[in-house]
Amino acid sequence: MAEVQFRFRSDEPVADPGVTVDAFGAQSNAAAVRLEPGDDARDLLPHLGRLRLVEINFPVFGDGRGYSAARILSEAGYAGELRAVGDVLVDQLAYLRRCGFDAFAPEVPLDPTDADAAFTRYGQAYQPAADGLRPIWALRHG
Amino acid sequence: MYKYDSYDQQLVDTRVAEFRDQVRRRLEGHITEDQFKPLRLMNGLYLQLHAYMLRVAVPYGTLSSAQMRMLGDIADKYDRGYGHFTTRQNIQYNWIKLEEAPDILADLASVEMHAIQTSGNCIRNTTSDQYAGAAADEVVDPRPYAELIRQWSTFHPEFSFLPRKFKMAVIASDTDRAAMRLHDIGIQIVRNDTGELGAAFYVGGGMGRTPMIAPCINPFVPLDRMITYAEACLRVYNRHGRRDNKYKARIKILVHELGKEEYTRQVEAEFAHLLTQGVEPPLAELERIKAQFAEPPFEVGISDEVDRSDPDFALWLDTNCLPHKAPGYIAVTISLKPVGGIPGDASADQIRLMADLARDHSFDELRVTHAQNIVLPHVKKADLYALWQALDAAGLGTANLDRIGDIIACPGLDYCSLANARSIPVAQKISERLSPRSEEIGELKLKISGCINACGHHHAGHIGILGVDRKGVENYQLLLGGCEGADTSLGTITGPGFDEDGIVDAVDRATSVYLANKQGAERFLDTYRRIGMAPFKEAIYG
Amino acid sequence: MKILTGNDLKTGAVVWWDGVSWSLHVEDAIDAGDQAETVLAREQATRRVNAAYAIDAARDAQGVRPAHIKERIRALGPTVRADLTLKPADPEAGNWVI
Ligand code: SF4
Numbered sequence: 001m002a003e004v005q006f007r008f009r010s011d012e013p014v015a016d017p018g019v020t021v022d023a024f025g026a027q028s029n030a031a032a033v034r035l036e037p038g039d040d041a042r043d044l045l046p047h048l049g050r051l052r053l054v055e056i057n058f059p060v061f062g063d064g065r066g067y068s069a070a071r072i073l074s075e076a077g078y079a080g081e082l083r084a085v086g087d088v089l090v091d092q093l094a095y096l097r098r099c100g101f102d103a104f105a106p107e108v109p110l111d112p113t114d115a116d117a118a119f120t121r122y123g124q125a126y127q128p129a130a131d132g133l134r135p136i137w138a139l140r141h142g
Numbered sequence: 143m144y145k146y147d148s149y150d151q152q153l154v155d156t157r158v159a160e161f162r163d164q165v166r167r168r169l170e171g172h173i174t175e176d177q178f179k180p181l182r183l184m185n186g187l188y189l190q191l192h193a194y195m196l197r198v199a200v201p202y203g204t205l206s207s208a209q210m211r212m213l214g215d216i217a218d219k220y221d222r223g224y225g226h227f228t229t230r231q232n233i234q235y236n237w238i239k240l241e242e243a244p245d246i247l248a249d250l251a252s253v254e255m256h257a258i259q260t261s262g263n264c265i266r267n268t269t270s271d272q273y274a275g276a277a278a279d280e281v282v283d284p285r286p287y288a289e290l291i292r293q294w295s296t297f298h299p300e301f302s303f304l305p306r307k308f309k310m311a312v313i314a315s316d317t318d319r320a321a322m323r324l325h326d327i328g329i330q331i332v333r334n335d336t337g338e339l340g341a342a343f344y345v346g347g348g349m350g351r352t353p354m355i356a357p358c359i360n361p362f363v364p365l366d367r368m369i370t371y372a373e374a375c376l377r378v379y380n381r382h383g384r385r386d387n388k389y390k391a392r393i394k395i396l397v398h399e400l401g402k403e404e405y406t407r408q409v410e411a412e413f414a415h416l417l418t419q420g421v422e423p424p425l426a427e428l429e430r431i432k433a434q435f436a437e438p439p440f441e442v443g444i445s446d447e448v449d450r451s452d453p454d455f456a457l458w459l460d461t462n463c464l465p466h467k468a469p470g471y472i473a474v475t476i477s478l479k480p481v482g483g484i485p486g487d488a489s490a491d492q493i494r495l496m497a498d499l500a501r502d503h504s505f506d507e508l509r510v511t512h513a514q515n516i517v518l519p520h521v522k523k524a525d526l527y528a529l530w531q532a533l534d535a536a537g538l539g540t541a542n543l544d545r546i547g548d549i550i551a552c553p554g555l556d557y558c559s560l561a562n563a564r565s566i567p568v569a570q571k572i573s574e575r576l577s578p579r580s581e582e583i584g585e586l587k588l589k590i591s592g593c594i595n596a597c598g599h600h601h602a603g604h605i606g607i608l609g610v611d612r613k614g615v616e617n618y619q620l621l622l623g624g625c626e627g628a629d630t631s632l633g634t635i636t637g638p639g640f641d642e643d644g645i646v647d648a649v650d651r652a653t654s655v656y657l658a659n660k661q662g663a664e665r666f667l668d669t670y671r672r673i674g675m676a677p678f679k680e681a682i683y684g
Numbered sequence: 685m686k687i688l689t690g691n692d693l694k695t696g697a698v699v700w701w702d703g704v705s706w707s708l709h710v711e712d713a714i715d716a717g718d719q720a721e722t723v724l725a726r727e728q729a730t731r732r733v734n735a736a737y738a739i740d741a742a743r744d745a746q747g748v749r750p751a752h753i754k755e756r757i758r759a760l761g762p763t764v765r766a767d768l769t770l771k772p773a774d775p776e777a778g779n780w781v782i
Pocket of ligand 1: 552553554555558559560561562591592593594595596597598
């Protein structure tokens with residue numbers, strides 16, 4: 001299991017690794033789940049109350065389903081940890097952050113300087129997403 | 143034209159800095175080519191047959207003269223003195239050095255241009271009608287809507303790693319000059335019975351190995367919900383589009399496999415949800431953009447007459463110029479298809495000349511067309527003769543718009559690493575052989591692709607040619623009867639393929655069949671549709 | 685014979701493995717034999733070449749001739765712009781490709 005390298009939350013991390021969506025449905029006390037690209041994030045919506053950690057796996061960085069999964073959870077009000085795991089690369093960080101991920105456990109640790117630059121480089125965006133950033137159109141029409 | 147404000151400029155400048163940093167990391171070995179490739183692709187940088195190739199975005203095909211001049215200067219400074227205008231209304235440079243690419247992007251940013259998302263599995267540059275803002279038949283100028291989409295799709299955090307590339311087109315007239323229904327999403331701005339404007343969504347069209355004509359999934363999305371609807375279309379695709387096979391990953395396959403009804407149902411459900419999420423820009427933003435596309439200050443009360451005494455000029459006037467909505471003005475197409483030339487290529491000097499002519503005669507505006515030509519949209523008729531003389535002197539005065547010599551050809555095996563066969567030499571030979579009969583043959587859209595990816599739109603050509611690899615030897619298939627526009631149809635393969643000279647002969651014979659059977663004012667396509675494939679087959683193979 | 689080709693990382697120029705380094709001229713290419721994979725891995729790791737691979741070729745009177753037309757076009761340059769090829773002064777150069 002890769003270490004969490006970047007975390008933008010102050011609460012205590014959940015110690016247990018996420019269980020599969022199937023196992024999660026069967027275990028009424030599990031608080032952590034791991035979504036694979038083919039899983040439907042909406043299956044988790046009835047259980048948001050007990051969820052404290054959702055890991056979303058990127059087996060290959062080019063499979064972008066996890067971005068939609070993250071936004072769907074955020075849009076439904078999920079406020080627990082949203083952790084990107086797997087093939088997470090420097091140049092995906094900004095997009096992931098905008099989609100609501102607040103923890104990152106890349107398989108191969110990233111250069112912290114490069115990662116920091118990636119998180120902060122774009123201060124503005126054209127479209128609203130899950131990070132609360134006011135889109136440029138809102139700034140224009142204040 | 144759209145002018146960047148400080149927000150637009152800052153994003154583009156930041157992108158340049160980001161890419162500079164990515165290139166540095168690649169050159170210093172911090173990232174591998176596998177990791178770098180998607181990053182350079184998202185900035186339009188390919189590794190092609192001879193070098194890196196840079197594709198620069200020309201949003202909805204519109205350029206100012208300053209931008210056009212910069213494109214010419216870049217061709218001189220960083221490339222080998224020319225550029226290639228593409229069927230996606232963009233420009234490509236073929237001889238780019240990786241180490242110089244960030245400087246090119248910086249030069250582009252200085253004239254409000256970029257190469258963002260001109261490649262990769264993301265939302266690409268949005269295309270539009272090349273006569274937008276000038277066409278007599280448009281409901282409104284479609285470009286403000288395309289600009290709204292450009293902004294929404296730029297660095298979209300959720301849709302930057304889609305199953306496959308994603309192309310959108312926006313038009314606003316019933317005559318479709320942008321092959322709208324052959325896009326992943328085609329939008330037609332329409333007016334409903336009560337006079338309100340809305341967006342008709344056509345989803346799941348495309349060319350490539352499985353050509354499909356997009357069905358309409360919603361005939362009228364109100365304008366204050368258009369972006370939300372697009373977001374819903376994309377989210378369903380991002381979640382459910384196929385990722386197991388790159389040849390089945392385009393949205394057309396998803397729409398086809400789910401069926402139009404089921405795909406639409408999922409989109410509508412996602413749309414209903416997204417309406418609660420506040421993703422739609424306010425109408426004030428659309429108004430802000432629209433204000434920048436205000437009509438140029440056309441002179442009123444000017445003459446509508448043109449002196450036709452020079453027959454060469456008169457031919458060009460009749461062939462390459464289109465009626466304009468303002469009296470006394472006309473829209474001019476500059477052909478980048480000289481007889482026997484390379485379709486879509488222009489030298490740095492030609493590019494700069496077109497920039498100057500746009501500044502002096504077309505309110506500073508140019509358009510790139512998907513047929514690889516350049517349009518000066520607003521030319522005063524009184525200036526036309528002088529303009530034509532300047533063009534003609536520079537090899538840009540060919541009178542062949544939509545004629546046999548106006549061939550669309552992708553770069554093919556001369557430049558493209560995916561190609562099976564060369565496209566350009568075939569185009570050159572056909573142009574040389576048949577251009578002398580151009581007037582007799584009349585409207586005939588011939589389109590050539592060097593491989594199944596169909597960048598040359600061969601499915602949509604009245605005559606289409608597809609290059610294939612037959613045991614390591616170039617071979618060409620012939621298609622007849624394709625058409626883009628309101629009556630979009632896909633071409634049918636005639637039969638066995640040909641070698642390079644054989645395909646030229648076959649096209650020659652097909653045009654002869656047309657001329658022998660033509661009734662009245664029929665175009666090649668009309669005759670083909672009336673008499674069918676059989677007589678053509680007989681003449682070609684018989 | 686098996687020869688190795690790729691692009692120069694910085695300039696993108698088409699290059700061929702000559703046994704010591706990477707040459708612009710296909711005539712310099714050597715038979716990499718069973719060393720192909722080793723050389724490719726080493727040279728890409730040190731970033732002396734990018735996107736490299738091995739191809740089939742034959743040696744004839746004119747030098748080294750790649751088996752596939754695509755590689756011959758890479759070796760020479762675009763057939764439609766003789767002025768931009770490696771042999772701009774040779775009107776016959778294009779025929780070698782076909
Ligand atoms: S159609 Fe094929 S050969 Fe032509 S440019 Fe596209 S990918 Fe290359």
